[in-house]
Amino acid sequence: MGEHSEHTEKKKESRVGRKILTILSILIILGVGVWFFFKFYFVFGSGVKAGELNFFVYKGYVFKTYEGRLIQAGYNSKNSNATIQSNEFNFSVKKQSVADQLERCAGKWVELHYTEYLGALPWRGMSNFVVDSVYSIESVTQSFDGPLQIVPE
Numbered sequence: 001m002g003e004h005s006e007h008t009e010k011k012k013e014s015r016v017g018r019k020i021l022t023i024l025s026i027l028i029i030l031g032v033g034v035w036f037f038f039k040f041y042f043v044f045g046s047g048v049k050a051g052e053l054n055f056f057v058y059k060g061y062v063f064k065t066y067e068g069r070l071i072q073a074g075y076n077s078k079n080s081n082a083t084i085q086s087n088e089f090n091f092s093v094k095k096q097s098v099a100d101q102l103e104r105c106a107g108k109w110v111e112l113h114y115t116e117y118l119g120a121l122p123w124r125g126m127s128n129f130v131v132d133s134v135y136s137i138e139s140v141t142q143s144f145d146g147p148l149q150i151v152p153e
Contacts, residue, residue, distance in 0.1 A: 038118065044128075045116040049089050052140055053110050056093075056102045065125040066093040068102060070112065092125020094132070101134045111135040 051072035058066050070089040091114055093099045102110070113133045120128050 040117060040119045040121050042118060043115055044118050046114060047116075048111060048113050048135065049091075050109065050111040051087075051089065053102065053105045053108055054088075056099075056106060058099075060122075063122045065123070066099045066102070067091070067126055068093065068131070070110065089129070090127050091129040091131045092120070092127040094124060094130055098131060098134060101137070102131075105137055107140065109138040109140045111137075 049070055049072065051070040054069040054071045056066065056068040058064055068091050070091065072087040072089060074087050091112070093102065111134070112131045113135060114129045114131045117124075117128050117130065120126055124130060
């Protein structure tokens with residue numbers, strides 16, 4: 001009778017150990033899933049950027065994505081001289097319709113709406129910023145004796 005109760009006790013301990021291991025495994029999987037969602041799919045912010053489209057390319061080894069750079073003019077407030085500097089905005093594009101618009105806009109002044117994520121995914125692009133629409137496209141002209149002028153198309 002003593003051997004039977006020891007065997008039953010070991011089975012109960014084994015079941016309790018399995019339950020604890022199962023619960024821990026489920027909690028770890030849920031934790032990784034929640035982290036993955038917030039890192040790669042949670043929209044951290046969105047907004048509009050405007051500037052001159054420097055380049056727009058389709059590239060990648062395995063996942064081909066559209067990548068672009070917008071140059072924004074501004075003043076360098078860190079210097080006491082307040083020199084003019086350019087701010088670069090690197091972005092990715094998922095939508096083919098947006099990519100078709102931007103492919104013909106290098107050197108033009110564009111206004112882009114973007115969504116910001118906390119992390120980049122290879123199939124979404126190399127940047128945390130994903131442009132989802134183009135608000136406006138305008139030509140840029142600059143004379144040698146005057147400032148940059150934006151000409152609506």
